[in-house]
Amino acid sequence: MTLDDLRVFVAVCRTGSLSGVARELGCTQSAVSQHVKRLERETGVTLLERRPRGTVPTAAGRILYEAAADGITGLDRALRTLDDLANGAGGSVRVGTGGATLRHFMAEAIVGFRRRNPRLSLEFRTETSSRRCFDALLANTLDLAWITIGAPVPGIEQRPVVDLPWVLAVRADDPLADRSTVDAADLTDLRLVRLPPNSLSGARLDAAFTELGVRVASDTSVADWDTALLLTELGLGPTVVPAVPGLRVPGDGPLRLVPVPALPALPVGWAVRRWDALTPLARAFADTVAATCTEQSTIVRRQAVS
Template sequence: MTLDDLRVFVAVCRAGSLSAVARELDCTQSAVSQRVKRLEREAGMSLLERQPRGVVPTHAGHVLLDAASNSIDGLDQAMHRLVDLANGDCGSVRVTTGGTTVRHFMSDAIVTFRRRYPKVSLEFRTETSSRNCFDALTSGNLDLAWVTIRGGAPPRTSAGGTPSIEQRPVVDLPWVLAIRADDPLAARARIGTADLSGISLIRLPRNSTSGAHLDTALAELGVRSSSDTSVADWDTALLLAELGLGHAVVPVMPGWRVPGQGTGRAPGDGALRLVPIPDLPPLSVGWAVRRWDALSPLARAFADIVARSCGGEAWATP
């Protein structure tokens, strides 16, 4: 039994004629009959009943017809979708991100992608940390995860020991101290490690990847700071700093204006100052995927557009 045998059988049942199908397929009626007989031999019973004006399926033929029709129609639809995906005409791109990623890293890219691929569905699943994004990527039906890159760490592996996650950095984010404009440190051109000692910082939870990165960097520089406030994301840390409730060491998001680091918009509309901390190693962020070479053309195109919009390096897109 082959897929072509089933296609011919379904066509014969729908046309009610062997000869009509033979003409449609540009073959002999005998060739069509041989395909039907091959199915009957495997089924062990007759599938077609001859009548004066053609053929109709037997009871067994109806059973096979119903099953084969659904399967063939579904397969044909799937093949059409695959062609559409290859051509970029439709389909979906599924992304898992942290709570503020879309606004800070993807807003312009989403507009560009939507204009280029208007029929493609963009689906976002929000997670509270890069660790959760990794877990969602490995266990869910997702294409891409925007994460804090785990510098120096080996690729995450599956239970069988084979690599299950590939990470590709897109952009390195320098660190700044976010403080109110009327704070004595706001007039500084830069913040040194000595300035951070003894400061009470607004921090991310210690189990977050970026929070752990910052803790490690501060420890390696010998900085001892305290914290009596913990937040779930950097935007909340900025808000609390703007309200004068503490100082926040945060990574510079794309488009922010930082003295000596290009142009952009300063968060807080002038109420907040971002002072560079050049001694801290930058925070690397980018894409994580299960297998880069297995990504659909649409998912790869979206990843590239985001990378370009962040000023990072894009990868070859089919």
Template sequence: MTLDDLRVFVAVCRAGNLSAVARDLGCTQSAVSQHVKRLEKETGIRLLERHPRGVAPTPAGRVLQAAAADGIAGLDSALRSVGELARGEAGSVRVTTGATTVRHFMAEAVVAFRSRHPKVTLEFRTETSSHDCFAALASNTVDLAWITLGRPVRGIEQRPVTELPWVLAVRSDDPLADRSHVQVADLAHIRHIRLPENSSSRAHLDTAFARLGIHVTSDTSVADWDTAILLAELGLGHAIVPALPGRQDRNGPHPLRLLPIPDLPKLSVGWAVRRWDALSPLARAFADTVTATP
């Protein structure tokens, strides 16, 4: 029994005539008959009744026709979907990252990707650490993870996209606000708003502090970079955060300054995947779009 046997059989049941199907398929009536005979031999029962003006399915034939028609329709739909995926026309892209990443790193890329692939579903899943992003990749629940890059992780490939310098976020009325930049020695005297405990960015910063011999005090911690900046704007402390794309000194009720800290090593961010060569064309296209967008 082959898929062609079933396709021909369903066509014969619908047309009620072997010769009509043969004409549609561009083959002989004998070839059409052979498809039906193979099915009857394998099932061990007659599937068609011959009449003077054509054929009609037997009760067993109607059962097989209904099942085969449903199966062929489902298979054809799946093959169309597979073709669309191969051509990058439809499907889904599943991305995991931090809470503020899409706003700062992907906003323009999402718009550009959507205009090129209007039928594609984009799924964003928020995690609070690179470790959780790696777990999501390992469990195959996401295709891509945007992370703060760090030490190699077995079974995960990491690809840097950009490096972010560090800045100190302070209110414009802060004693440090008039400076063009901040020295690391100045950080020992700030009221530090600490980054999330389990985040790669905090680990990166703590390692830099230890290497430079800097000790900072903190009575406040936050869940993400944006919240740290907001608390600094409200005058609740000083935030050491990456220089996020689009973030600038801000005027308003509580003017904010972002002062470079050139002595701190830059933070590398980018993509993590299980295997680049196993990514779907859509996931690769999305990753490339984000990478190429300034």
């Protein structure tokens, strides 16, 4: 039994695909199978089960997976720390995020944190969904991931940072622009620039609309909140987006943000493998982002109702 055997086995359990792991490692599927078979010979039990939709660990396999995954995470963290000591580096923090996330949630924190830790290596990796963030965390290619908080995920700890209220963005000449708030009923039959339904924030918004009996139409959808605001500014229709920290809409500009208090706030925050396994630098970075987000979110709420 080798460390490589365990790494491959953990990867197969995580992805549910021998061929997927082979592509990831740049080897053959047969080579991946050999790693698993060696573990099965030494343990004397069957560790994986083939199913129509992929490969899953058996009951014995789950026991080994949980122990190996935790052990590999700790070992990789120790190896990174030793590498920092050997090379005289200031350490590193690997963060899963996107461009809009950096702009609205992390920009101020990054500047201050780097100033306090000038030798720190900050590595940002763009992920297209919370699911991909979770996979990267489980594979130990990320320390932290910024996500929309959702249902519990095995092997992942989620920590809410801030609840984002929803606002209706309209052009300044729209009849709703001068409202102090918008009722849910006022949204019915609007043709909105919509968030994608396969995103967690879009799904949350659609679920809230359904619960409130709000029927909206749309012939335009976008992948992120900033693009939705831009298309509204260009006249393609109003949009409903979270009032994110760092969002600035000048009072004499083309847009107005009107709070929609009936919609439940959207919780966002950090996902990690294990909080107690984070390096001190990663934990400090997460805390710095949380503190600045809380402060900026308070400013945005006041701005939205003024």
